[in-house]
Amino acid sequence: xxxxxxxxxxxxxxxxxxxxxxxxxxxxxxxxxxxxxxxxxxxxxxxxxxxxxxxxxxxxxxxxxxxxxxxxxxxxxxxxxxxxxxxxxxxxxxxxxxxxxxxxxxxxxxxxxxxxxxxxxxxxxxxxxxxxxxxxxxxxxxxxxxxxxxxxxxxxxxxxxxxxxxxxxxxxxxxxxxxxxxxxxxxxxxxxxxxxxxxxxxxxxxxxxxxxxxxxxxxxxxxxxxxxxxxxxxxxxxxxxxxxxxxxxxxxxxxxxxxxxxxxxxxxxxxxxxxxxxx
Numbered sequence: 518x519x520x521x522x523x524x525x526x527x528x529x530x531x532x533x534x535x536x537x538x539x540x541x542x543x544x545x546x547x548x549x550x551x552x553x554x555x556x557x558x559x560x561x562x563x564x565x566x567x568x569x570x571x572x573x574x575x576x577x578x579x580x581x582x583x584x585x586x587x588x589x590x591x592x593x594x595x596x597x598x599x600x601x602x603x604x605x606x607x608x609x610x611x612x613x614x615x616x617x618x619x620x621x622x623x624x625x626x627x628x629x630x631x632x633x634x635x636x637x638x639x640x641x642x643x644x645x646x647x648x649x650x651x652x653x654x655x656x657x658x659x660x661x662x663x664x665x666x667x668x669x670x671x672x673x674x675x676x677x678x679x680x681x682x683x684x685x686x687x688x689x690x691x692x693x694x695x696x697x698x699x700x701x702x703x704x705x706x707x708x709x710x711x712x713x714x715x716x717x718x719x720x721x722x723x724x725x726x727x728x729x730x731x732x733x734x735x736x737x738x739x740x741x742x743x744x745x746x747x748x749x750x751x752x753x754x755x756x757x758x759x760x761x762x763x764x765x766x767x768x769x770x771x772x773x774x775x776x777x778x779x780x781x782x783x784x785x786x787x788x789x790x791x792x793x794x795x796x
Contacts, residue, residue: 620670766790
């Protein structure tokens with residue numbers, strides 16, 4: 518084994534990066550979250566809406582995104598675009614900043630490469646030729662041993678260092694934006710459960726009265742309005758993507774009264790849920 522393989526295998530064993538190739542049903546995909554590591558995500562099978570930072574847009578098979586640390590993100594998969602077993606397929610690499618530092622220290626010739634990657638502040642994708650090169654490396658890594666995969670990481674870093682196109686803009690939040698982001702993530706993970714004002718206020722470290730004033734001041738709406746609108750959007754996806762019956766969609770998105778759900782849905786969408794058609 519060469520020094521290159523030995524050193525990169527050593528880094529791999531330190532858990533400074535992870536490689537995941539998964540096939541799972543759309544409902545098992547992780548919800549909105551952020552992390553302190555870099556994430557490279559490639560969608561092999563699946564389509565829907567991608568939410569990264571302040572940007573939401575559709576995605577399709579072949580989607581490839583590099584996300585810097587600290588940017589909230591998630592992929593909302595439509596259940597109609599799956600393999601024959603009803604699964605989506607992703608290849609994901611997560612790597613710590615210290616991994617880039619160690620590559621930089623061990624291989625000075627790659628300093629410009631790692632610095633170019635660290636310079637990304639927004640999520641980026643790549644033009645077709647470059648994306649094809651990156652995806653080729655990711656697919657190759659699926660069938661490699663750990664030493665081989667460790668060496669492939671160098672080729673991958675070089676490919677990622679090419680100028681990417683920003684697609685997920687995100688402004689690092691001040692304390693108020695941070696609290697709003699906490700609310701957003703909490704709701705995205707718990708919308709299907711009862712969420713009281715006391716519960717969400719406690720989650721962001723405020724009392725109920727102060728939270729209600731804060732939320733209305735910074736969003737122009739009450740928390741209940743925000744929560745209902747979020748749940749209605751989820752219900753709309755279930756009705757459109759899955760053809761779920763209205764009653765099931767009502768309870769699946771966190772409402773506990775069908776009549777109230779139908780009134781609320783019509784208030785936000787302009788038409789009753791019974792008129793929503795599966796696409």
